[in-house]
Amino acid sequence: MINYLELSGVGIEFDTNGSKFRALQNVNLKLDKGEFVSLIGHSGCGKSTVLNIVAGLYRATEGGVILEGKEVLDPGPDRAVVFQNHSLMPWLSVYDNVALAVDQVFRRSKSRAERRDWIEHNLALVNMDHAMDKLPSEISGGMKQRVGIARCLAMQPKVLLMDEPFGALDALTRAQLQDSLMQIQAELGNTVIMITHDVDEAVLLSDRIVMMSNGPAATIGDILPVGLARPRDRLALAEDPEFVHLRQQVLEFLYAKHGHPAGTQAGNQAEAAAVSPAGTRLAAVAKSDAAVDSPEPGAPGTAAA
Amino acid sequence: MSDTLSNAAAAIPDHRLERILAGFNPGKLASALILPTLGILVFLLAWHLSASRIETSLGQFPGPVQVWEQVQNLAAEHRRERDKEAAFNERQQQRNARKLAANPEAEVKWRSYTGKPTFFDQIVTSLLTVGAGFLIANLIAIPLGVLCGLSASMYKAVNPVIQVFKPVSPLAWLPLVTMVVSATYSVEDPMFDKAFLNSAITVALCCLWPTLINTTVGVTGIDRDLVNVSRVMALSPLTHIHKIVLPAATPMIFTGLRLSLATGWMVLIAAEMLAQNPGLGKFVWDEFQNGSSNSLGRIMVAVLAIGLIGFMLDKLMLALQKRVSWDKQAVLR
Numbered sequence: 340m341i342n343y344l345e346l347s348g349v350g351i352e353f354d355t356n357g358s359k360f361r362a363l364q365n366v367n368l369k370l371d372k373g374e375f376v377s378l379i380g381h382s383g384c385g386k387s388t389v390l391n392i393v394a395g396l397y398r399a400t401e402g403g404v405i406l407e408g409k410e411v412l413d414p415g416p417d418r419a420v421v422f423q424n425h426s427l428m429p430w431l432s433v434y435d436n437v438a439l440a441v442d443q444v445f446r447r448s449k450s451r452a453e454r455r456d457w458i459e460h461n462l463a464l465v466n467m468d469h470a471m472d473k474l475p476s477e478i479s480g481g482m483k484q485r486v487g488i489a490r491c492l493a494m495q496p497k498v499l500l501m502d503e504p505f506g507a508l509d510a511l512t513r514a515q516l517q518d519s520l521m522q523i524q525a526e527l528g529n530t531v532i533m534i535t536h537d538v539d540e541a542v543l544l545s546d547r548i549v550m551m552s553n554g555p556a557a558t559i560g561d562i563l564p565v566g567l568a569r570p571r572d573r574l575a576l577a578e579d580p581e582f583v584h585l586r587q588q589v590l591e592f593l594y595a596k597h598g599h600p601a602g603t604q605a606g607n608q609a610e611a612a613a614v615s616p617a618g619t620r621l622a623a624v625a626k627s628d629a630a631v632d633s634p635e636p637g638a639p640g641t642a643a644a
Numbered sequence: 645m646s647d648t649l650s651n652a653a654a655a656i657p658d659h660r661l662e663r664i665l666a667g668f669n670p671g672k673l674a675s676a677l678i679l680p681t682l683g684i685l686v687f688l689l690a691w692h693l694s695a696s697r698i699e700t701s702l703g704q705f706p707g708p709v710q711v712w713e714q715v716q717n718l719a720a721e722h723r724r725e726r727d728k729e730a731a732f733n734e735r736q737q738q739r740n741a742r743k744l745a746a747n748p749e750a751e752v753k754w755r756s757y758t759g760k761p762t763f764f765d766q767i768v769t770s771l772l773t774v775g776a777g778f779l780i781a782n783l784i785a786i787p788l789g790v791l792c793g794l795s796a797s798m799y800k801a802v803n804p805v806i807q808v809f810k811p812v813s814p815l816a817w818l819p820l821v822t823m824v825v826s827a828t829y830s831v832e833d834p835m836f837d838k839a840f841l842n843s844a845i846t847v848a849l850c851c852l853w854p855t856l857i858n859t860t861v862g863v864t865g866i867d868r869d870l871v872n873v874s875r876v877m878a879l880s881p882l883t884h885i886h887k888i889v890l891p892a893a894t895p896m897i898f899t900g901l902r903l904s905l906a907t908g909w910m911v912l913i914a915a916e917m918l919a920q921n922p923g924l925g926k927f928v929w930d931e932f933q934n935g936s937s938n939s940l941g942r943i944m945v946a947v948l949a950i951g952l953i954g955f956m957l958d959k960l961m962l963a964l965q966k967r968v969s970w971d972k973q974a975v976l977r
Contacts, residue, residue, distance in 0.1 A: 396872055414875040426869040430891040430970030439887060443877045474970070494877070 343530060344370040344498055348402030349392060362388050364556040368549060373528040377541040380551030386534045390500050394420050406497055416444045419491035421501040425483035427475040434471040437461060437490045444494045461493040464523055481512035501533040517543060525570060538589045542582060543573060550592045561592055706941035714941035722762040729757040763927060770923035773840055774912045777847025778905055785855035790889060793863020810853040814846050814911040818919055821845045839921035843912060850911040854903035862896025863889055898965040905961055909954045924950055
């Protein structure tokens with residue numbers, strides 16, 4: 340079986356004022372269609388860089404990304420990105436923001452009326468059809484992010500990339516949006532890669548959680564399959580032993596194995612040493628993932644259904 | 645007086661006056677109306693007092709009163725000139741009508757009136773010239789600024805040229821412009837007057853820079869995320885500029901446009917004076933050469949007119965900026 344999306348041996352080096360900075364090294368990840376994967380890790384570990392490489396906004400120094408058998412070289416609407424701070428055009432109304440994307444992607448394939456229906460449909464999907472004529476400055480942060488999601492969904496991407504989409508929102512709004520996202524993903528079966536800082540969010544939404552080691556030269560430390568049955572209910576899960584256990588595992592990875600670098604040289608070196616075995620292990624994990632698809636209850640097809 | 649006022653207030657049953665008085669904020673009114681009026685009055689007084697002490701070879705320096713007389717004189721001259729023009733046209737029409745009545749095949753000539761341009765005609769000429777120069781400048785400056793903002797290499801290439809020519813005074817350009825225009829613009833029945841082109845081009849050369857620099861800065865400063873959104877949507881370069889770059893840079897472009905227009909208006913007067921191009925500058929220069937006892941007063945009228953028009957042009961741009969600005973919360977002044 341060919342993987343839907345595959346990152347193989349991805350590494351990237353940035354040139355900062357002449358000196359080279361290696362941000363990522365040997366990142367390997369395979370996604371199936373309809374899978375929801377979270378990237379979690381400490382700030383500066385290169386999560387966003389991974390996402391930007393998949394989006395095509397950055398070019399990997401080595402390795403590459405293959406989506407449906409084609410190498411990713413440039414950004415494109417088949418890999419729509421939801422940015423952390425909504426990134427709506429402040430001079431365009433809610434409707435026009437989505438229309439900008441829809442007119443670009445479906446210029447030829449849909450008539451004017453069809454495009455209008457499609458824009459309205461997508462805004463309705465995120466419950467924003469009541470504010471189509473408002474400017475972004477006239478709606479709340481959560482609403483803006485809903486529009487940002489609608490704009491991406493409207494492009495019908497093969498992969499939906501989300502860069503800490505709910506990071507800037509208050510807890511209540513965040514919970515609402517998480518529920519909306521779960522519902523939409525269950526309905527449409529989108530393939531999603533989401534970056535998050537929030538352990539609960541990762542466990543609640545994902546089929547797999549990709550935990551990243553600290554940079555520089557960050558890589559995937561471990562991948563945790565989340566086998567919780569869908570649809571998931573946040574209230575019921577709060578006391579579910581499996582949920583608690585998964586949550587515990589992520590926390591352990593983040594704080595026990597890869598505690599945030601204290602900044603001491605010794606600490607950094609120790610960490611660098613700790614990374615490589617984890618890195619080799621990850622290859623094994625990724626392989627076994629591909630090989631044993633069925634034993635995971637939360638795996639692709641079943642998850643979306 | 646105050647009695648009648650309070651009686652009147654008491655007579656109004658719906659307390660309208662009280663409501664007006666309640667909304668009456670002495671501090672606000674003072675800053676909005678009284679203080680500027682006071683400033684102008686103090687200025688007029690100082691002008692009046694100092695003018696009476698300055699004795700020039702053309703007589704006493706004009707005070708506010710003499711200048712006001714000249715305003716009326718100039719208005720009267722304008723009306724007389726218009727009457728003459730109307731009379732001329734009427735005579736011409738009658739003559740041609742007679743000719744045609746005698747012989748329908750006759751060739752009739754229409755000559756336009758060639759009287760001396762009045763002060764108000766000069767204002768119109770100046771406004772047209774500055775408008776043309778401003779237009780030429782921005783047709784170059786905005787596209788070039790967008791390019792410089794989008795491409796760092798383009799900016800590096802253009803920047804030295806901007807830095808060198810930005811501080812150049814219009815008076816240095818003028819002889820060059822005059823020579824170049826007379827050498828290259830030599831067509832039969834020209835659409836534009838050479839003098840008009842000289843001053844318009846000089847104005848353009850000077851008011852190019854503020855728009856160019858501000859457009860570049862505005863385009864460079866677009867939010868990275870918005871640019872990334874555009875890349876993800878794979879917008880074509882033209883759509884990107886039209887839908888993302890220009891709206892995002894509009895506030896800065898307008899800052900540039902306002903600076904440009906102010907520079908252009910200042911430059912224009914100098915150019916007209918030096919190059920004998922028609923317009924307010926020439927009016928000032930002619931009056932200076934004329935040297936009658938009224939000249940200084942008439943020049944002073946021109947000075948005030950130049951100031952007021954400059955002020956109005958800026959207000960016009962501000963109104964336009966407010967109209968096109970998407971950020972309605974931004975405080976524009």
